[in-house]
Amino acid sequence: MPHKVSFPQFGDYWIPFEHLVTRGLEAEYVVPPPMTKRTLELGGKYSPDTACAPFKYTLGSLIEALEAGADLLVETGGACRLGYYGELQEQILRDLGYSFEFVNLAGANYSKPLTLLPFLKKINPHYSLPRFAMAGLAAAKMVDGMDAVDDFVRKNIGFEREAGAFEAARADFFRELRAAADRKEVSAALSRCLERMKKIPTDKPERPYRIGVVGEYYTIMDPFSNHNLEWELAKKGMVIERWMNLSGNRLEPAKKVREKIRRYTKYNMGVTCMSTIDCALTCAKKGYDGIIHVKSFGCTPENDAIPVLQNISRDYKIPVLYLSFDLQTGEEGLSTRLEAFYDMVVMRKRAWS
Amino acid sequence: MKIGIPRALLYHYYGPLWEAFFRALDCEVVLSAPTTKATVERGSRRSIDEACLSSKIYMGHAEELLDRCDALFVPRMADEREGIMCSKFEALYDLTENTFRDRRPALVDFEIDRRAKKGERKAFVSLGKKLGKGRLASNLAYFSALRAFEEDRSRRAAALEDSLNADKFKFLVLAHPYVIFDDYVGRPLVELIRAQGAEPVFGCDADFASCLQASYRLTESLPWSFSRALCGAAVLYANRVDGIVLVSAFPCGPDSLVNEILIRRVRNRPILQLTLDAQDGTAGAETRLESFADIIRMRREAGHER
Known part of the structure; x- marks a missing residue:
């Protein structure tokens, strides 16, 4: 019997994960249910109080995956607290009485793909490496494609003539991705989607409001965690630019980043700090209308980036909205702050022109 | 030369090492006063709300020293033996610099990042150079400081054994x-x-x-x-x-x-x-x-x- 594998919800990236597991490892993939208030309640209830919100979201999602029938859970490693999620989440789930196998990728090094091999064996002892490599290429292409499509949507959805046109194109693309058998089909679906989106009629002013979104890895990429703030703002008629994504193909290499932000930092401040600062500085230099800094409450590296962002904000006179998310973040409070930020951006621009 | 060391964060662990090193190189060491309520309040004003208490306390100590020394010692430490440090210690130098930018602080620093082949001795020797001391003098100062540090560690380990008994x-x-x-x-x-x-x-x-x-x-x-x-x-x-x-x-x-x-x-x-x-x-x-x-x-x- 093949394993029923699952991984915590993380934006829409379950699509390439599913492809990797089903096509690459010939196991079953249990798509965790879309996150809801219940996911948060479960995660919040069984997590330590001061753990960061992504820990709670992913724990809640793992519980829901187990309820949906998963018998093998995968958790990733990372450079911050994320590096210890796996071991603690496994312990919490065992203490709750679930029985399952656990693959903790904290022991692997993603920049050396060979270190992944022993972990794949745990998922399917008889997996075929060539087959996995093929699926890996297709999944990587999916991630690139999803990131490209989302980038396009963020920049244009605020100006569509017919409400829902971009969302529909995006949804069709994701459906096609799920059915795609290999890299070629992924590429074809991507071209179709980009073509279709380019034809969607928009009323984009010559110089639209431009907002850059920077910040912490999980919260910035998971629309459920950040209450879909990008689309909410975009739909007020703004171009939303975000460089951080799973493929990482919009971020510049670390060495170059260090050089660019030398005026503000001498050393690498750790984890995602450098790209947060670099992207914020890019917004400032390119004359964006504002920056939104997104993170979960208590995220140490992103907290430490804030004094630097404050200095950039002073030097370039660019407004920054600092948003810190936890399980108590309410829809209304957030909407009010986004509303106020939007009004301020509009008034500033009127005053300048 | 007067070197200021905030009595906070890793001073409470590496203090004997740092102090002995600076003294061996004929630098005067100025420590901030023990933490009081005022230190916490001062540091909190200089920090974002969400920063951890220890980080706020550090900023309180650092601010106290800014006018009392020629240079404030703020290390960057990414890892220690078998693991990494909390990213606070990776960021500390630039965090301090950005926090007090309006006061134009004079900082001296070193970088320990063993994964990037920047070990402890190398860090101390480069620090010695920044203070205008030679390679040999810096090396000697490091080894004598290391002895002082190890003495402190074994004194503590012995005290711990006494407590257990x-x-x-x-x-x-x-x-x-x-x-x-x-x-x-x-x-x-x-x-x-x-x-x-x-x-x-x-x-x-x-x-x-x-x-x-x-x-x-x-x-x-x-x-x-x-x-x-x-x-x-x-x-x-x-x-x-x-x-x-x-x-x-x-x-x-x-x-x-x-x-x-x-x-x-x-x-x-x-x-x-x-x-x-x-x-x-x-x-x-x-x-x-x-x-x-x-x-x-x-x-x-x-x-x-x-």
């Missing part, structure tokens, strides 16, 4: 040295433990290497070196104490997960978890510590074999 009931205190040895937040709790007739056993004073080794019996993938050493202390000493007290600064990233692992895996001793923040100080913690001590005293009197 004390004829009293004992609490293993698991906390970062900059929390528990801080005069404003940690010391009052230590005094309170003593006032309850108990002996505090400081996990962070134990031999680092043996703790790291023992820690693998408790946790496999823990990335932070200092947290790993505290877990090792729990493995080595839990059986020799009556209770365990976890003391954390709010909101400590590593502790938020590590304390939970300790609570779930160290099952043979009662554990009390205390979290200290800038608003409440130790007020709430004191009450909880007193009742924890009461419970353990009663258990002992009722003849519980620990």
Whole structure:
């Protein structure tokens, strides 16, 4: 019997994960249910109080995956607290009485793909490496494609003539991705989607409001965690630019980043700090209308980036909205702050022109 | 040359090493005064709300020293032996620089990042150079400082052994040295433990290497070196104490997960978890510590074999 594998919800990236597991490892993939208030309640209830919100979201999602029938859970490693999620989440789930196998990728090094091999064996002892490599290429292409499509949507959805046109194109693309058998089909679906989106009629002013979104890895990429703030703002008629994504193909290499932000930092401040600062500085230099800094409450590296962002904000006179998310973040409070930020951006621009 | 060292964060661990190094190079060392309420308030004003208490305290100390020294010593430390540091210590130099940019602070620094082949000796020698000293003098200063540091560590390890043998009931205190040895937040709790007739056993004073080794019996993938050493202390000493007290600064990233692992895996001793923040100080913690001590005293009197 093949394993029923699952991984915590993380934006829409379950699509390439599913492809990797089903096509690459010939196991079953249990798509965790879309996150809801219940996911948060479960995660919040069984997590330590001061753990960061992504820990709670992913724990809640793992519980829901187990309820949906998963018998093998995968958790990733990372450079911050994320590096210890796996071991603690496994312990919490065992203490709750679930029985399952656990693959903790904290022991692997993603920049050396060979270190992944022993972990794949745990998922399917008889997996075929060539087959996995093929699926890996297709999944990587999916991630690139999803990131490209989302980038396009963020920049244009605020100006569509017919409400829902971009969302529909995006949804069709994701459906096609799920059915795609290999890299070629992924590429074809991507071209179709980009073509279709380019034809969607928009009323984009010559110089639209431009907002850059920077910040912490999980919260910035998971629309459920950040209450879909990008689309909410975009739909007020703004171009939303975000460089951080799973493929990482919009971020510049670390060495170059260090050089660019030398005026503000001498050393690498750790984890995602450098790209947060670099992207914020890019917004400032390119004359964006504002920056939104997104993170979960208590995220140490992103907290430490804030004094630097404050200095950039002073030097370039660019407004920054600092948003810190936890399980108590309410829809209304957030909407009010986004509303106020939007009004301020509009008034500033009127005053300048 | 007057070098200022904030009496905060890793000063509470590496202080003897740093001070001895600067003194061996004929620098005068100026320490900030022990933490008071005013230090916390000053640091809080210079920090974002969400920064951890220990980071706020650091900024309070740093600000106090800005006008009192020629250069403020702020190291960047990315890792230590078998693991990484909390990213606070990677960011500390640039965090301090950006926080006090309006005061144009003169900072001296070094960088320890073993993964990038920047070890401790190299860091100290480059620091010596920045102070205008030669390679040989810097090397000698480093080795004599290392001796002073190791003496301090073995003194502490011996004191820990004495505590473990004390004829009293004992609490293993698991906390970062900059929390528990801080005069404003940690010391009052230590005094309170003593006032309850108990002996505090400081996990962070134990031999680092043996703790790291023992820690693998408790946790496999823990990335932070200092947290790993505290877990090792729990493995080595839990059986020799009556209770365990976890003391954390709010909101400590590593502790938020590590304390939970300790609570779930160290099952043979009662554990009390205390979290200290800038608003409440130790007020709430004191009450909880007193009742924890009461419970353990009663258990002992009722003849519980620990």
